[in-house]
Amino acid sequence: MKIVLLGATRGMGRSLARLCARRGDAVALLGRERDEIARSARDLVALGAGAVAQGICDLDDPARFGPALAAAADALGGLDAVVLSAADFARPADLDADPARAVRLATRNFAHSIAFLEAARVRLLAHGGGTLCVFSSVAGDRARKATGIYGATKAGLSHYAVSLDLRDRPRGLRVVLVKPGFVRTGMTADLPVPPFAGEPDAVARRVLRAIDRGWPVVYAPPIWRLVMLVIRTLPRFVMRRAEF
Amino acid sequence: MTRLAGWGGVPAVDARERVGESLPEVCRPASLTRGLGRSYGDASLPARTGAIVASTRLGDRVLAFDRVAGVLRAEAGFRLSQLEELTRPAGWVSPVVPGTRHVTLGGMVASDIHGKNHHVAGCFGAHVRSLVLQVADGRELEVGPDRESELFAATLGGMGLTGHILEVEVALLAIACPWLVIEVEPAPDLGALVARLRAASRTWPYTVAWADALSRGARLGRGIVIKGRWAEPGEAPATSPLHSRVDSRLAVPCNLPSWVLGPTSVRIFDALFYRAHCWSAGRRVVHPDRFFHALDSIRDWNRLYGARGFVQHQSVLPDEAGDERIVRYFETITRHSGASFLTVVKDCGAEGRGLLSFPRPGISVALDLPMRGAATQALVDALNRHVLDAGGRIYLAKDALTRREDFAAMEPRLAAFDAVRRLWDPERRLRSALSARLLGDPA
Incomplete structure (x- = not known):
């Protein structure tokens, strides 16, 4: 498989890229930190990747999305899958104090994420299709006190991904929408750990299976499908009192 | 805040653990780095409550x-x-x-x-x-x-x-072949055990002995010597050994009551273990993980010791102190009914380059001791007395209870280590619960 990942120097994206490398896939890493990309590229080469390409691509710079994807596809000699796992994160309390930060988060996680996915969609469809894998979040499944703007952007992203899947699957585009629950990565390191927390490597194994088989929606760890089923059915008066 | 403890479960300290994918960033404000917390005592714990400890868990490229x-x-x-x-x-x-x-x-x-x-x-x-x-x-x-x-x-x-x-x-x-050839040899008493271990090490690259630390009298220190070497092609299956699951399926689900590893059950276990190996003595080919990492097959085995936890004590008794010293060391263990679940004996080779590295030529003895407060402290003190008299030393990665004055007396190399720290870290920004206990660092 020839796979491009944006945001794979850290977290679940890193685990997914390593899993691909270990089975010999050709991997292109896109990200904003040149040194971190170079280190991750060395890692993927050592783990056995068929080929590793690197490119600078920042969620803040949508003008670069198309060219970065084109360069990655050239380097790998084609493209079977594009993965977006990069995202911004902040707690509602941090955003309250800093409106500019709130706008930045909303822009990165929604508007620019969709711009990246659109660029990838166009590219994949122009070459006969492929897989578009989007890391959203269970935070987008039901509004809670703690989900805030982050959850809203993820809700929008999930909505968009489902719509794409309905529309473009007949044309050969397979959309895989990933909804991670709480996963122990650097992003969540400062948060209290809830029950059912997952590990990035285990999430990545499940996501790769979903990519291989074309599952449209994947919760990871899988128990979160059940957890969210319950949370979605809770009436509003309960949500008003719930502290999570 | 996260409650951190070593593998033995005692002591435990509340710390601010910093986790992240970029190690230089994670480590910068920290007073200590910590890996998977498999040292037994307080080596991976901060010197005081609330201090920042960097976790290397996600820095694994x-x-x-x-x-x-x-x-x-x-x-x-x-x-x-x-x-x-x-x-x-x-x-x-x-x-x-x-x-x-x-x-x-x-x-x-x-x-x-x-x-x-x-x-x-x-x-x-x-x-x-x-x-x-x-x-x-x-x-x-x-x-x-x-x-x-x-x-x-x-x-x-x-x-x-x-x-x-x-x-x-x-x-x-x-290695030419990823399988292990092992040979198991029983020894009826401590003298035979040490002699057979030393003899085995003259021809085998991997040797270790397990001793029954509860039997007394003529059977004191009886045990088995296990020898291993990588197989030659043709001696072992042509297939490569499966990589064991990182998370073993067999797990201890929670802390067990402390009598589970009490003296009686350990005595029964040790007797069965000894008998089983006497029957299976001889040469065979095994999976490398079974030889090198046998206990990994039981996830969270430290919970066997219950909520009170356990401490390890590992020391090396120099060869020049004589084998009689090892006998007296074992007598001290049996006298205290230390109930060490697995007592591991190993002959060490030459001292390495590390200024505080543990091994030196001699016989190393590693004990698991259920934590029983003052009684356990007394046993560790008594064992350290032997170590001091013999001119030996203890292994810091295992230790939780050694006293500062005993450690200082065991370690003539401490001055050289301190000199390096003074040069690179005059303010002792990097410190741990272990260094506060044994090196006198501020908490």
């Missing part, structure tokens, strides 16, 4: 693996289990491995771990070609046997007190 020369460079959080999965199919293994696969490269360097092949291979540090250290002032330095060699020597076995270890480069061991 491989930076280079030369499949021809057998050299691996990786970030400090890279785990031995990952290393084995990557390098074994290519015909390379770690030159030195401890009893568990769940350790990081950084931890293997900081504890300068030794293994069943210490008599021929020395410690892990003997195979380290280079390290990247973030020293106390935040600078990143490349150190090695001929680059800042004093700092390098202090870092091997330096328990993370000389700098945050960010990267490790190690020369691997070439």
Whole structure:
């Protein structure tokens, strides 16, 4: 498989890229930190990747999305899958104090994420299709006190991904929408750990299976499908009192 | 705040654990780095409640693996289990491995771990070609046997007190076949056990003995000697051994009541263990994990000791102290009914380069002791008395209860270690619960 990942120097994206490398896939890493990309590229080469390409691509710079994807596809000699796992994160309390930060988060996680996915969609469809894998979040499944703007952007992203899947699957585009629950990565390191927390490597194994088989929606760890089923059915008066 | 403890469960300290994918960033504000927390005592715990401890858990990228020369460079959080999965199919293994696969490269360097092949291979540090250290002032330095060699020597076995270890480069061991040939030989008493262990080490690269530390009299210290070597092609299955699941299916689900590993049950276990190995004595081919990491097959086995936890005590009694000293050491254990579940005996080879590395020529004895407060402290004190009289020393990665004055008396090398720390970390920004206890660092 020839796979491009944006945001794979850290977290679940890193685990997914390593899993691909270990089975010999050709991997292109896109990200904003040149040194971190170079280190991750060395890692993927050592783990056995068929080929590793690197490119600078920042969620803040949508003008670069198309060219970065084109360069990655050239380097790998084609493209079977594009993965977006990069995202911004902040707690509602941090955003309250800093409106500019709130706008930045909303822009990165929604508007620019969709711009990246659109660029990838166009590219994949122009070459006969492929897989578009989007890391959203269970935070987008039901509004809670703690989900805030982050959850809203993820809700929008999930909505968009489902719509794409309905529309473009007949044309050969397979959309895989990933909804991670709480996963122990650097992003969540400062948060209290809830029950059912997952590990990035285990999430990545499940996501790769979903990519291989074309599952449209994947919760990871899988128990979160059940957890969210319950949370979605809770009436509003309960949500008003719930502290999570 | 996260409650941190070593593998023994005691002591425990509430700390602010910093986790992240970029190690230099994570380590900068921290007073200590911590890997998977497999040292038994307080080596991976901060000196005071609320201090920042950097976790290397997510800093585990491989930076280079030369499949021809057998050299691996990786970030400090890279785990031995990952290393084995990557390098074994290519015909390379770690030159030195401890009893568990769940350790990081950084931890293997900081504890300068030794293994069943210490008599021929020395410690892990003997195979380290280079390290990247973030020293106390935040600078990143490349150190090695001929680059800042004093700092390098202090870092091997330096328990993370000389700098945050960010990267490790190690020369691997070439193997022709990924299976182990082992031979098991019973020994009816302690004298025979030590003699057979030493004899085995003259011809076998991997040797270790397990002793029954509860039997008294003529059967004192009876046990089995286990010898191993990598198989030659044609001697073992042509298939490669499956990489064991990192998360073993067999697990201890919660802390068990403390009588589970009380004297009676340990006595029964030890007797059965001894009998079983007497029946199965002889040569056979086994999976390398079964030989090197037998206890990893039971996840969270430390919970067997219950909520009160346990401590380990490992010491080396120098050869020149005479074998009579080992007998008296074992008598002390049986007198205190220490109920050590597994008592491991190993002959150590030459001392390595590490300024505080544990092994030196002699017989090492490692005990698991259920934590019973003052009684356990008294036993450790009594054992340390023997160690001091014999001119031996203790293994810091295991220790939780040794007293500062005893440690200072055992360690004439401490002054050299302190000198390196004064040079690189005059304010002692890097410190741990262990260094506060044994080196007099401020809490």
